[in-house]
Amino acid sequence: xxxxxxxxxxxEKYQVDNEIYSLLPFRFHSIDEEREVLVNEIxxxxxxxxxxxxxxxxxxIDRSSSLYRDLVANFFISIKPVPDLLDLIAARYRTKHAxxxxxxxxxIFVVTLRCNHTCHYCQVSRATENKVDFDISYQDIDAGIEHxxxxxxxxITVEFQGGEPLLAFEKVRYTVERILEQNEVPEFRKHIxxxxxxxxxxxxxxxxxxxxxxxxxxxxxxxxxxxxxxxNRFKNGSGSYESVIEGISRAxxxxxxxxxxxxxTTSTLSLKYPKVIIDSYLENGFHSIFLRPVSPYGxxxxxxxxxxxxxxxxxxxYKEGLExxxxxxxxxxxxxxxxxxxxxQKLLTPFATNYVDLQSPTxxxxxxxxxxxxxxxxxxxxxxxxxEIKDYTFRLGHVSEPYEDLFFGKKVQQILNAGVAESxxxxxxxxxxxxxxxxxxxxxxxxxxxxxxxxxxxxxxKNMEIFKxxxxxxDSGVPEIESIFRSWVYQK
Amino acid sequence: MIDxxxxxxxxxxxxxxxxxxxxxxxxxxxxxxxxxxxxxxxGGKVVLTTKSLSNFPQPLVHSVKSLEGITVGDVIQILxxxxxxxxxxxxxxxxxxxxxxxxNSNCLMCSQPPKKVDDIEYHFELNCSIIRLMPATTEIVGxxxxxxxxxxxxxxxxxxxLTEMHPHCLVHILTNGRAFxxxxxxKQYLSVSTENHIWxxxxxxxxxxDHDYIVQAKGxxxxxxxxxxxxxxxxxxxxxxxxxxxxxVLRLKQLTKFISKNLTFVERVAFMGLEYIGxxxxxxxxxxxxxxxxxxELHDAVxxxxxxxxxxxxxxxxxxxxPKEVRRFAIKSISDWKREYLTMCTGCALKTDCGxxxxxxxxxxxxxxxxxxx
Numbered sequence: 001x002x003x004x005x006x007x008x009x010x011x012e013k014y015q016v017d018n019e020i021y022s023l024l025p026f027r028f029h030s031i032d033e034e035r036e037v038l039v040n041e042i043x044x045x046x047x048x049x050x051x052x053x054x055x056x057x058x059x060x061i062d063r064s065s066s067l068y069r070d071l072v073a074n075f076f077i078s079i080k081p082v083p084d085l086l087d088l089i090a091a092r093y094r095t096k097h098a099x100x101x102x103x104x105x106x107x108i109f110v111v112t113l114r115c116n117h118t119c120h121y122c123q124v125s126r127a128t129e130n131k132v133d134f135d136i137s138y139q140d141i142d143a144g145i146e147h148x149x150x151x152x153x154x155x156i157t158v159e160f161q162g163g164e165p166l167l168a169f170e171k172v173r174y175t176v177e178r179i180l181e182q183n184e185v186p187e188f189r190k191h192i193x194x195x196x197x198x199x200x201x202x203x204x205x206x207x208x209x210x211x212x213x214x215x216x217x218x219x220x221x222x223x224x225x226x227x228x229x230x231x232n233r234f235k236n237g238s239g240s241y242e243s244v245i246e247g248i249s250r251a252x253x254x255x256x257x258x259x260x261x262x263x264x265t266t267s268t269l270s271l272k273y274p275k276v277i278i279d280s281y282l283e284n285g286f287h288s289i290f291l292r293p294v295s296p297y298g299x300x301x302x303x304x305x306x307x308x309x310x311x312x313x314x315x316x317x318y319k320e321g322l323e324x325x326x327x328x329x330x331x332x333x334x335x336x337x338x339x340x341x342x343x344x345q346k347l348l349t350p351f352a353t354n355y356v357d358l359q360s361p362t363x364x365x366x367x368x369x370x371x372x373x374x375x376x377x378x379x380x381x382x383x384x385x386x387x388e389i390k391d392y393t394f395r396l397g398h399v400s401e402p403y404e405d406l407f408f409g410k411k412v413q414q415i416l417n418a419g420v421a422e423s424x425x426x427x428x429x430x431x432x433x434x435x436x437x438x439x440x441x442x443x444x445x446x447x448x449x450x451x452x453x454x455x456x457x458x459x460x461x462k463n464m465e466i467f468k469x470x471x472x473x474x475d476s477g478v479p480e481i482e483s484i485f486r487s488w489v490y491q492k
Numbered sequence: 493m494i495d496x497x498x499x500x501x502x503x504x505x506x507x508x509x510x511x512x513x514x515x516x517x518x519x520x521x522x523x524x525x526x527x528x529x530x531x532x533x534x535g536g537k538v539v540l541t542t543k544s545l546s547n548f549p550q551p552l553v554h555s556v557k558s559l560e561g562i563t564v565g566d567v568i569q570i571l572x573x574x575x576x577x578x579x580x581x582x583x584x585x586x587x588x589x590x591x592x593x594x595x596n597s598n599c600l601m602c603s604q605p606p607k608k609v610d611d612i613e614y615h616f617e618l619n620c621s622i623i624r625l626m627p628a629t630t631e632i633v634g635x636x637x638x639x640x641x642x643x644x645x646x647x648x649x650x651x652x653x654l655t656e657m658h659p660h661c662l663v664h665i666l667t668n669g670r671a672f673x674x675x676x677x678x679k680q681y682l683s684v685s686t687e688n689h690i691w692x693x694x695x696x697x698x699x700x701x702d703h704d705y706i707v708q709a710k711g712x713x714x715x716x717x718x719x720x721x722x723x724x725x726x727x728x729x730x731x732x733x734x735x736x737x738x739x740x741v742l743r744l745k746q747l748t749k750f751i752s753k754n755l756t757f758v759e760r761v762a763f764m765g766l767e768y769i770g771x772x773x774x775x776x777x778x779x780x781x782x783x784x785x786x787x788x789e790l791h792d793a794v795x796x797x798x799x800x801x802x803x804x805x806x807x808x809x810x811x812x813x814x815p816k817e818v819r820r821f822a823i824k825s826i827s828d829w830k831r832e833y834l835t836m837c838t839g840c841a842l843k844t845d846c847g848x849x850x851x852x853x854x855x856x857x858x859x860x861x862x863x864x865x866x
Contacts, residue, residue, distance in 0.1 A: 006771070006774060009705075010705075011701065011702070011705040013705075013710075014701040014704035014705045014710055016701070066743075069698075069699040069743065072699060072700070073698035073699045073700075073750060074750075079700075084700075084718075085718065087718060088717060349756075350754070483799065486796070486799040486800070487799065490800055490801050
C-alpha cells in the first residue's frame with residue numbers, strides 16, 4: 001500500500017492566497033427594502049440582502065462564507081485580476097449574443113393594407129377595395145425575395161402582414177412559391193418558415209390546404225371573451241368574435257392545434273379583466289397567452305379614450321394576470337405567459353432569444369426588416385406604422401435599391417448607433433442591461449429621439465418593473481414556481 | 493460478484509500469454525494465443541482446467557478452483573505463476589482497458605488509489621493485445637486508470653487501433669480532463685477523435701478550491717473546466733460525473749446551477765454513489781453520508797437538470813435509497829462482475845430494475861431494504 005499518497009492536505013492549502021479579490025463587471029438593483037439583485041456581464045444573477053453590492057466593492061466579503069464562493073463561482077469577483085476562466089466567460093458572452101451572428105432573419109411582407117376589419121387600436125389598415133394603391137406589386141415581391149437570399153442568416157422567417165394579407169392571397173401564394181423555387185438552388189438553400197398574420201375571417205379550403213402543404217403557421221388576434229374582443233375589433237360594423245373563433249377552429253381542423261396561435265392586445269377595457277381574458281384563451285384551447293400592451297403608434301394614439309392608459313395600469317394588469325396563470329399551473333392547468341417566458345429565457349438560460357424588441361444592439365434591421373405594400377423598406381413593423389402617419393424616419397429606401405445600400409446605408413448606421421444599450425445613458429449602468437434591449441423606433445415615436453430618455457420612458461418603466469417583479473417571485477424560492485417557470489422556458 | 497482473477501498450477505508457461513477463449517465448459521477452457529509467445533507445435537493453445545493433471549503435453553494451468561463464468565470469446569492473460577486474469581468478457585458491456593495506476597490527481601474518495609509506478613508501457617502492450625483479440629461485435633469498451641491521458645501518444649495509438657479494428661464500438665474514457673486544458677494536447681487528439689468517444693469527467697464543486705481539495709490537486713478545477721470547454725469546442729461528447737458524498741453535497745445545488753449555466757452542452761450528467769473501497773474507508777469521517785440523508789439535494793439536482801433537457805443518470809445507488817420521483821433515472825451502473833444484492837433484497841419488488849450494491853464496498857447504508865408494492 002502506498003502510504004505516502006495518503007497524506008492528504010487540508011482545504012485551506014488549495015485556496016489562492018490573495019489578500020484582495022478583484023471585481024468583475026456586474027450591476028445591481030434593489031428589488032425591495034431588504035433584498036437586491038446582482039447581475040453580471042453574462043446575465044447570471046444572485047439574489048442577496050441589501051447592501052451586499054457595497055460590501056463586495058468594499059472588499060468586506062468573508063472568504064470562508066458561502067456568499068464568497070457564490071460570487072467567485074458565478075463570475076462576480078475573481079481571485080486574480082484576470083480570471084483563469086476568462087475563455088469560458090467569453091464563450092458565454094458570445095452565446096448570449098448569438099442573435100447577432102447571422103443578421104436579418106425575420107422578413108415581413110406587407111402584402112396589402114386592405115382589411116375587412118376596423119379595429120380601434122389599429123395602426124395601419126384601410127377598409128378599401130382599391131387593390132392598385134394598397135397591394136404590393138409582383139415586381140416589389142421579387143426584389144424583396146432577392147434581398148432575403150442575400151441575408152447571411154440560415155434560418156429565415158417570412159411573415160405576411162397587412163391589412164388582412166389573405167385578402168391578397170394570390171400575392172401570398174406567389175411569394176411562398178417563388179421563395180421555395182429559389183430555395184431549390186443548393187448554394188442559396190436556407191431553412192425557411194412562413195407565418196401568416198390573419199384575422200382568419202376570409203380563410204377557405206384552398207388557403208388552408210396551401211398552408212398545410214407548406215407548413216405555414218397562422219397567427220391571429222384574439223383579445224379575450226366576446227364582450228372585450230367585440231369592443232375592440234369590428235368587421236362590417238359589428239364585433240368579429242364569432243367569426244374569428246370559427247376561423248380558428250376551421251384552421252386547426254386542417255393544420256393541427258399547434259399551427260394556429262393568437263395574440264391579444266390590451267385595450268383600456270381589458271385592464272379590468274385579466275382573469276376573464278386568460279380563461280377565454282383556455283376555453284378556446286390555447287395554452288399560452290401574450291399579455292401585450294397596445295403599441296403607441298398610428299391610429300392607436302389618436303384614439304385616446306380606448307387606448308391611452310398609464311404603464312402603471314398595464315403593470316397591474318400584467319401582475320394580476322401572471323399571478324392567475326401561476327395559480328392555474330399549480331392546479332395542474334398548463335398555460336404559459338409568453339412575455340414572461342421570453343424574459344425567463346434571458347434570466348434562467350445561457351442562451352440568446354430571438355425576440356426583436358429586447359435586444360442590444362437593437363434587433364432593427366439586424367434581425368427584422370419590412371417590405372411594405374408600396375415597395376418601401378422599413379426597419380421594423382412599428383417603423384412602417386409611423387410611416388402611415390407620414391413619418392418616414394425609419395424608411396431605409398425602396399426595395400428596388402441594391403442590398404448594400406438598403407442594409408448597410410447611412411440610415412441603418414444611424415439607427416443601429418442609437419440602439420446599443422451598453423452605451424446609452426440610463427441603460428449602461430442598469431442591472432437589467434443583460435436582459436433588456438433598446439427600441440429606437442419606440443423611443444423616437446414616444447420621445448422624439450432615437451436614443452430616448454430612460455427616466456420618462458414607458459419602455460423602461462414597464463420592463464424595469466417586470467424584471468423586479470420576476471426577481472421577487474424567484475427570490476421567494478418556491479420550488480413549485482421555479483419548476484413551472486422551467487417548464488415554460490424549456491417547453492418540455 | 494464474478495472473480496476476474498483466478499489461480500492454478502502452471503506447467504510449460506514460460507512467459508505471460510494473452511489469448512482468446514476458443515472452447516469453454518465448466519472443467520476445461522482452451523485459450524488460443526495468436527501472439528506467438530509459445531513455442532510452435534502446440535498450435536498456440538493453452539488449456540485451463542479445474543482438474544489436477546500432470547504429464548500433459550501442452551501448456552497448461554491445472555487445479556484452477558473454478559472456471560465458472562468464462563465463455564468463448566473472453567480474453568485471458570495467463571502468467572507463468574498460474575495466475576489467470578480475465579481481461580475482457582465477451583457479451584459483457586462492462587469491459588475496460590486499464591491504462592495505468594498513475595494519476596495527476598489524488599481524490600479523497602478514490603476507489604483505486606494511484607501508484608507511482610512505471611507501468612504505462614506494460615499496460616499499453618496488454619491493451620493492444622486485448623483490442624486485437626476482443627470480439628468484432630463489441631458494442632462498448634471503457635478506458636480507465638489512473639489517468640489515461642498520462643499516456644499521451646499511446647492513448648491516441650489505442651484510439652487509432654480501436655477505430656480501425658472496431659469502427660462501431662463506443663469508447664467511454666474516464667479522465668479528469670485536465671490534459672485538455674492545453675491546446676497542444678487537444679490538437680493532437682483531434683487527429684484521432686471520433687464520434688464514438690465519450691469522455692466521462694468528474695466535477696465536484698462550482699467553487700475552485702473545494703474541487704481542488706477533493707481531488708487534492710491545485711489548479712485542477714480550472715484545468716478541468718477549461719478542458720471540458722476545449723473538448724466541447726471540437727464537438728466531443730462529454731458525460732459529467734459527480735460522486736455524491738458529504739463534501740460534494742454541500743454545494744450540490746450550486747454545482748447543478750453552474751452546470752445549467754456553463755456546461756449545458758454536455759451529453760449527460762451522472763450522479764454517483766460512493767464505492768466504499770480504496771481511500772474512502774480511510775477518509776470515512778470526511779466523506780461518508782448515508783444516501784438517505786442527501787435525498788432532497790439529489791432530488792432537486794436531478795429534477796433541475798432534467799427540466800433543462802439534459803440527460804441525467806444516477807449510478808451506483810440502490811433504488812431503495814432514492815426518492816421515488818427520481819428512481820427512473822437510476823442506471824444499473826455497477827459492473828456486472830462487481831454487482832451484489834443483499835439478503836434483505838430478496839422479495840424486493842424492484843430488484844430486477846435495481847443495480848444492487850458494490851460487492852467491493854466495505855460499508856453499506858444501513859437503510860437498504862426491500863421495497864414492497866402497496
